[in-house]
Amino acid sequence: MTGDGEDAVALADFLSATQGLHADIAVPTADARAVIEGYHELVDEGVLADPPAAYLREWLQHVQAQGGDPVALTQQEGVDDRTFDLLEELEVMRDPDGRAYFLITAEHGEDARRIAELTELLAGGEPSSNAWRRDANSWTFDTWFGDGDIDLVLDDGAALAATPHGIFMAVGEDRLMPSTTDLFAYEGGTMWGEIFMVNDESSDPAARLRDMVENDTKDPPDSIHPLWRVLRHEEVHAQQWARYGYSGFTARYLWHNPLDPCGHPMEEEAGFEDGGYFQCVD
Template sequence: MSDHPGEDASQRWRENVDRRGVDADTVAEIVRLHGVGPDDLAVLDGLDEIVDPAGASFFLLPCDASADDVRRAVIMTYVVNAGTGYGASGPVTDFAATPYSAGEAQRIVDRQRRNAWSYSLVVPFVHRNGGRLVTTPNGMLMGLGGNRLLGLFSQRGGTTYGDVFVLNIGRGIDPVAELRAVVLSGRSRHQREDGTTFAGSVDLVRLMHHEERHSQQWAAEGPARFVASYLWEQVRGRNDTEEDAGLSDGGYR
């Protein structure tokens, strides 16, 4: 680890820019418009980095991280990865890939601002109840683990609240080990009734794109309106929210 703040993240950023073939003008625009420098990248210093099969970096958050540090770590994870990998290879995705750009970084920052409540409320709630979280390449958070109370807030394969996606994997597991297993496998992950876990069939990059679409929905509607509209869909037997997020990406078909 370097003694200079942000140097390790800067090196990872340069490697990813080269690996993904990002042009110099795009990097320069991100630096210019978002003022990305060593102090910004330093928020990732000392965090446990987990790398998926495609070479993308996820960063494990400490349980005592402040809302502001978490928010900054999330956007810096998007910046450092120099792309999300969505649509890069494999089966046809539900949506066209969005290129890595200063504009996309700004969209994520704007979404973070509207979902600020999830950084000040949901993140500490997950940590207080025994769960753990990682930042993701597409600019949000993924978590799992915890006690029975936290488990009530995650349904089916997982549930997104604002910028936080909580997998439905709860008691009796080591949350850090399970998060590592999720990222290293590059797949969704599930828990059997006996408590054991296994890799699912859904590509993690596609799943996180699906969940980021849900984050956008939370940001656009606000918590009260989003919950009300989702419940009304259930009453009417509709699935508009999931369809808008991409049914194939989310593993619904």
């Protein structure tokens, strides 16, 4: 959009602080215009006061692109000027479509749940609607006996990232002694509660994880199956863990033959194609 008048001035003002923002919004397009209008709605409602920081502008872009209502979503999710500040402290990785993944180190292990919620929110999701799942899978974050799986994975040298789906993915460290992912990841990878443990160890797990995200595939360069589809499949498994509980999920999954995904109702529910089980699709 170009031209004179108040709209052009508003656009120029809004786009004058685009450093660090995904490139798609840093040009005067119809999408950018929609984001500006959404921002002004939030200011008028008293939700926002400061000029929006990069991640807040990116969130507005995603909400507008998905046809969402920014005002209603800010009220539902408690969004304000400082909501995404925590993400500024983390390394961001992006897939080819610009979706943001955030690398979580031991320094931010205690913030893992909030980081997952913010990553889902940033992508235009509604993390409050998945609070029940995270509550049910609380052993991912902590247990009565101490640390949860997040700390277990990080302490074991694995690389951990929050994904746009609101779940985590982890890549283990390649070493002589078995790692957590060695013990808990099978086939292409295994979902445990809120963590997708990729069955792929590396001497540099963070670099391997970064490679997966940037190429949008779990097995670069050998696979072209999109990572975001795999994670959509694993998100359903996270819901199953929450629905049935730790022992209930394990019993149900093992009751059906885990070596026969095509005949497994839990894999069917999660989606054969998303999970890469193409042999199961007619």
